[in-house]
Amino acid sequence: MARPAAVSPCPSCGDLAGRGYPGCRFCAELVDQYWLFDWQELLAAEQLAEGGAGERELAELVLADEVGRHPWTCTDWAMTLVPCSECGAEPGAGPLDCVRCAAAEELRWSWDHAAYPDTMTAGEHALRVARAVLRAPHRRRPAVVRAWRLLLPFLLVGELPTVGQVQRIRAHVLAGGYADLAACTSHVELTGLPELPWRRSARVEHQPKAQRDQDAAGHALQRPAHPRPGQPAADPV
Ligand SMILES: [Zn+2]
Ligand SMILES: [Zn+2]
Structure with missing residues (x-):
């Protein structure tokens, strides 16, 4: 799968390409093509057409299959084709109190737990997290969402921030620095960017408690099971 060679402004929204995901159509296509490419391969292997009869059945089969049997990109794409049976949203992207969405979310990240670091690179994990976070921004703290938004154009060209760098970007976002970062x-x-003094009070003031708790749970789910010491990794929180 070809990635963009360099980060450039999106001709549609004017932000760095990818940052408008998923609201900007151009940004959405740029990001999603990485997933769609694998999905189209799977469709072709099954002799099915995109949008045709059978595509949704295939998506249901992929989601019902053992974790790791299909590429993670195909699992993610299948999730866009089969709505949550409880809330009707994309599975894992519905309201915070939807139990089925919570289960779908947990299952999705079990792929990363099983695959990392042997069959999934840290860069792929970061890209997957960024896309999932931006597709369900109401399920994460605003600073987390904005940090992934800032990073996504660079993840697309293969850059990978360390956990410390992601945390620093979030601290700057919390300190009101989004425009400078953008x-x-x-x-x-x-x-x-330079380290900021720890702003615990700002973080607590801006977060409703329920959301903080949810976020802590999400963090545990999305952390790769066995990160190698010293290897750059990217966690959503
Ligand atoms: Zn755009
Ligand atoms: Zn749901």
Whole structure:
């Protein structure tokens, strides 16, 4: 799958391409093509057409199959085709109190637990997390969502921030620095910002308790099971 060679502005929304995901159509296509490519391969292997009869049945089969049997990109794509039977949203992207969405979310990340780091790279994990977070922003803290939004254009070209860099970006977002961060045109610039003093009070003030608790749970789910010491990794929280 070809990735964009360099980060460039989106001709449609004007932000760095990918950052408008999923609201901007151009950004959405740029990001989703990575997933769609694998899904189209699977469709072709099954001699099915995109949008045709049988596509949804295939998606249901993929979701019912053992974790790791199909590429994670196909699991994610299948989730866009089979709505949650409880709330009707994309599974894992519905309201916080939907039990089925919570189960779908847990199942999705079990792929990463099983695959990382042997059959899934840290960069792929980060890309998967970023897309999932931006498709369900109401399920995460705003600063978490904004940090992934800032990073996504760079993840698309293969850059990978360390956990510390992601945390630093979030701290700057909490400190009101989103516009400055959004003006960074390189990954080095975005991830190279100076450390801010710890702003615990700001974080607590801005977060309703229920959301914090939910977030803590989400964090545990999405952490790769066996990260290698010293290897760059990216967690959503
Ligand atoms: Zn755009
Ligand atoms: Zn649901």
